[in-house]
Amino acid sequence: MPVGTQATVKALTREDLESFGAQIILGNTYHLYLRPGHELIQSLGGLHKFMNWPYPLLTDSGGYQVFSLNQLAKVTEEGVTFQSHLDGSSHFISPERSIEIQQALGADIIMAFDEPTPYPSDISKTEKSLKLTTLWAKRCKKAMGSSTQALFGIVQGGMYPDLRKISAEQIIEIDFPGYAIGGLSVGEENNLMYDITEHIAPLLPADKPRYLMGVGTPEDLLKCSSLGVDMFDCVMPTRHARNGSLFVKEGKINIKNAKYKSDPGPIEPDCSCYTCLNYSRAYLRHLIMAGEILAMHLLTIHNSTFYQQWMASIRKAIERDIPFNMDWADSN
Amino acid sequence: MPVGTQATVKALTREDLESFGAQIILGNTYHLYLRPGHELIQSLGGLHKFMNWPYPLLTDSGGYQVFSLNQLAKVTEEGVTFQSHLDGSSHFISPERSIEIQQALGADIIMAFDEPTPYPSDISKTEKSLKLTTLWAKRCKKAMGSSTQALFGIVQGGMYPDLRKISAEQIIEIDFPGYAIGGLSVGEENNLMYDITEHIAPLLPADKPRYLMGVGTPEDLLKCSSLGVDMFDCVMPTRHARNGSLFVKEGKINIKNAKYKSDPGPIEPDCSCYTCLNYSRAYLRHLIMAGEILAMHLLTIHNSTFYQQWMASIRKAIERDIPFNMDWADSN
Secondary structure, rough: EEEEOOOOOOOHHHHHHOOOOOOOEEEHHHHHHHHOOOHHHOOOOOOHOOOOOOOOEEEEEOHHHHHHHOOOOOOOOEEEEOOOOOOOOEEOHHHHHHHHHHHOOOEEEEEEOOOOOOOOOOHHHHHHHHHHHHHHHHHHHHHHHHHOEEEEEEEEEOHHHHHHHHHHHHHHHHOOOOOEEEEOOOOOOOOHHHHHHHHHHHHHHOOEEEOOOOOOOHHHHHHHHOOOOOOEEOHHHHHHHHEEEEEEEEEEEEEEOHHHHHHHHOOOOOOOOHHHOOOHHHHHHHHHHHOOOHHHHHHHHHHHHHHHHHHHHHHHHHHHHHOOOHHOOOOO | OOEEEOOOOOOOOOHHHHHOOOOOEEOOOOHHHHHOOHHHHHHOOOHHHHOOOOEEEEEOOHHHHHHHOOOOOOOOOOOOEEEOOOOEEEEOOOHHHHHHHHHHHHOEEOOOOOOOOOOOOOOOHHHHHHHHHHHHHHHHHHOOOOOOEEEEEEOOOOOOHHHHHHHHHHHHHHHHOOOOOOOOOOOOOOOHHHHHHHHHHHHHHOOOOOEOOOHHHHHHHHHHHHHHEEHHHHHHHHHHHHEEEEEEEEEEEEEEHHEEEEEEOOOOOOOHHHHHHHHHHHHHHHHHHOOHHHHHHHHHHHHHHHHHHHHHHHHHHHHHHOOOOHOOOOOO
């Protein structure tokens, strides 16, 4: 799903997201808690209304950014104390507080507050983090009260298959409407990520969504879908677009490359996105070289459309039990 | 008309421009000549096709930027030698070269290459500049060949009414399909700009477009329309939008102001632009405080819509010979 850190998928409007069929987007609890604040968003009717997005919405727990943006975050069993990356102010988030913030934001799917295990971590540290994650998952569920939001549990356990299995069993026992695989795509080699996913996905209930957090490249989505994953989130299509790095069926191109200077063709000849239907590689290269905002907008539309069609093709291949072929996205 | 320096009106797509009824946009010859280059644009079918704009298009002559972006530009009767602000490379533009570049770009209206008189300038310097502008205007017309583009002449003469009159007479004698008033909105007081416009506009043929270059605020447009001006161009609505400065009927607001932090209303309650129909002041403030690209897009739509409706109201007041009232823009 497209990631909307600051209550917007960067450089896109709701209509752009509709144009390529985005069904759900993700908001970052950490960022929205710090700015503009979850109480403010709640007072204005919640995140759906605030950002003009009437479709499904997921918020993460804030845990990932708390740790990745704060080298000095201090963890106790109670929760995490950290400094705002914006102004250095001190904050405390516990499982209960994360649920409170996510309830104020009002997304349809919310995530348990976990301690993402850094990579690499030794087995003892990973085990400790796993135990804390299970403890916090129970407290998150308890804190839900009568909320009708769907709270997903998160499996940790680092790169240790045995610990992953223990974490999965403990989280499943708490019983959530969906399960996420956390702590991957954190710097490990791709094959290791695949191995852990292959090991853990079959352990998660087949009748509930399996969500692999923070993944990944188109190849990652294809591979991990084949391993049983149903949901992904990643900044890759939007962030790459802003750097001029564009996804095409043959791989990736960088539109800043001088060879596109006078190229009259679209980014991808048979792509049906707004950008490919209306603009040449030469024009898009000119816009990004000139630092134009419109470049970010147009390139993000292409990459996001590519990702949506890529996933649509994967779903078709699964439904029909046929090999994956990107060209099927558009067909019926 | 909206100004599209780099072959785009900043942060807007063609559909956005259509949404508020933009009929003509302006491209900067200086910028496009340096990057991506007029030959490149010509080889790709001209500026209309390059930027996906099938409606009327105007290019300036390049003169204004040559002087304003190059402190060391060297003028002779032949033309101007200057250094690129991008890479310091040396360039020469003459009246003939400006026409050649503008013909390659292929806009519907193109402008004579003039020497904009700086402000302040003494009478002797202004007179010299006026003479050069007349000489160059003749050479521009001659350089047009069989082109069907409409070449507009430009009146100079600084802040000296007598020189303005001489310039107008000389330029009109050359005979152009439209006339521009150049050398205003260059730092002089508003009343001086009005005085010169009031003096010069009636001297220009009533049956041809009168174009006041680089003007201005909504009040400037209203005042100068009443003085007989038909066309304006200005970066103000788009540039102000990117800084959070928004035009409303009562004047201007800055959306960054803390008082809008939790304001659930639109920028302007009865505005029918896409932004006002869909987003609150609180959300727009959040986006711009967070540095989001979408803020530039949404705020530019509002300001541009405001300017379009402002001019539409002026046209209605003129057609019906009734007092100006902004609220008439939407009515039939």
